[in-house]
Amino acid sequence: MKQKRSKKKIILIIVICVVLLLVGGLWAFTVMIYNDNFNVRLESYEPLMLRVEDFDGLRCDRYDFRSDKGQKLAGYWYSAGEEQHGIIVMAHGFGAGHNSYMDCADYFAKHGYYVFAYDATGNDDSNGEGVGGIPQGVIDLNYAISFVEESGNFPDLPIGLFGHSWGGYSVCAVLTYHPEVKAVIECSGCNSSADLFEAGGQDQAGAFIYVMMPFVKLHELINYGKYATNTAMDGFAASDAAVMVVHSADDDVLPIQYGYDIYYNKYKDDPRFVFVRYEDKGHNSVFNVKPDTYVDEFNAEFDKWRDSLDYDYKEDKKRFAKDKADYLHEHLDRKRWADRLDKEMFESFVGFYDGHIG
Secondary structure: OHHHHHHHHHHHHHHHHHHHHHHHHHHHHHHHHHHHHHOOOEOOOHHHOOOHHHOOOOEEEEEEEEOOOOOEEEEEEEEOOOOOOOEEEEEOOOOOOHHHHHHHHHHHHOOOOEEEEEOOOOEOOOOOOOOOOOOHHHHHHHHHHHHHHHOOOOOOOOEEEEEEOHHHHHHHHHHHOOOOOOEEEEEOOOOOOHHHHHHHHHHHHHHHHHHHHHHHHHHHHHHHOHHHHOOHHHHHHHOOOEEEEEEEOOOOOOOHHHOHHHHHHHHOOOOOEEEEEEOOOOOOOOOEOOOOHHHHHHHHHHHHHHHOOOOOOOOOHHHHHHHHHHHHHHHOOHHHHOOOEOHHHHHHHHHHHHHHOO
């Protein structure tokens, strides 16, 4: 009898050890995948970067500030007038720094608002070997808003927020820590930090992504504490800010059900909220006019040039990278490249800010 109990105990111990090994292995695998995708250094592609001189009358002053671990972040104060009636703090998406949104900053600066943009940790001119993780976006935005309010470098004006994708999630979640913000425009974002991992991983992992998600959330909780569990919905509940939510139904990077649909189901009858749903603007091109004529024309000419090369560009990648950069420097029409915003959309954005900030 004792021998039977002893055997059962040994089997139970073996089963527990196997389970622990499987769980530990899955956790380690998930963290590796997470870091490979999100704890990376991100740099804008220089030949396509926007420049202040691409925009007539736009001025930019740089102000560096510190984030949570003392890392230096590069901040940019955009202006184009003297009678501005608010400050828009911009949070960029994942993949590059604020540069890709300089045309947005230009539009707001020329329509009554100062703009403070910045490169998040691990992006472009800011410190950091990598971003770290998705909650870092909320942390950096938290510090950016506090810098604007407390540094003494800027006028004492009401603050609005503007964010796209990762930045869209960040401008909503940060309301938990800055309920004084007057108005938020959230574009193509999501409700929680882990949503970016889930949405991005579905194509590669399929249903297995849902097995990984508890480990993603645990990893973020260990590394970011309260920021990891703070959601956009938490931010809405903690604030009286007016919120405009913008999303396109064909967004295949952060599908509409991760943000817009959640908020709409809760707040569709709340006058604080304005919902703008598009059908065909995608994710990265959501702010651009359709059809994006210049990009279509340029891509057609670029394809002809690429196909005329006397070598296999897929094989000689280093040579092609240099030749491509040279081609872009020589042939890109910078004025047309910088003038692709959907002006009707941005007119509605300014009207929204004017109604709650101005």
